[in-house]
Amino acid sequence: MDDTRWDHGLKVTGEGQGLVGHAGAVLLRKLADQAGLTAALGSALTRAGKFPLVDRGVALVSMAVAITLGATSMNDITVLAHHAPVLGREPSDTTVRRTLELADARTLDKIARVRARIRGHVWSLIGATPAGFPWLAIAGKVLAGWLVIDLDGTLITARSDKEGAAPTFKQGYGFHPLGA
Numbered sequence: 001m002d003d004t005r006w007d008h009g010l011k012v013t014g015e016g017q018g019l020v021g022h023a024g025a026v027l028l029r030k031l032a033d034q035a036g037l038t039a040a041l042g043s044a045l046t047r048a049g050k051f052p053l054v055d056r057g058v059a060l061v062s063m064a065v066a067i068t069l070g071a072t073s074m075n076d077i078t079v080l081a082h083h084a085p086v087l088g089r090e091p092s093d094t095t096v097r098r099t100l101e102l103a104d105a106r107t108l109d110k111i112a113r114v115r116a117r118i119r120g121h122v123w124s125l126i127g128a129t130p131a132g133f134p135w136l137a138i139a140g141k142v143l144a145g146w147l148v149i150d151l152d153g154t155l156i157t158a159r160s161d162k163e164g165a166a167p168t169f170k171q172g173y174g175f176h177p178l179g180a
Helices: 021-034 037-044 056-068 074-087 093-100 105-128
Strands: 134-138 139-144
Touching: 021 037, 021 056, 021 074, 021 105, 037 056, 037 105, 056 074, 056 093, 074 093
Parallel strands: none
Antiparallel strands: 134 139
């Protein structure tokens, strides 16, 4: 049986051919795939009698990766184009739009439950690792020996007249680039 996963044979190097920039985006996608988030989102977004060419979980995770690369609209999914040798062709903006159109209250609830389940799974994997995080304890077990990169969003205030726009938990509007 052949290994046909998209991440087969990936390695980190600064030399060679077939390289992609923003390799951290590839690792983000790989994390979502290996943690089971991509597949679980695909299941949550499945509709009876619909067989999309691109899995809706892949489309949603791809858009999240594109946002980390600076995408500000559905059309910006093209920022993933240079990752095509690794991730395959990026979903079209139409596929992203159709995926986002599924976001009714019931589906958003399913997505929230999927995220919570996967987050719990990832934390249980971290907790089971002998090294753990140096500054964290879970269920009384001190997790030590990890290098931690703390990511945090910084709110950049921007006005939004978009339908359904909601303020942040601090009651502001804007976007939040990530800082490490």
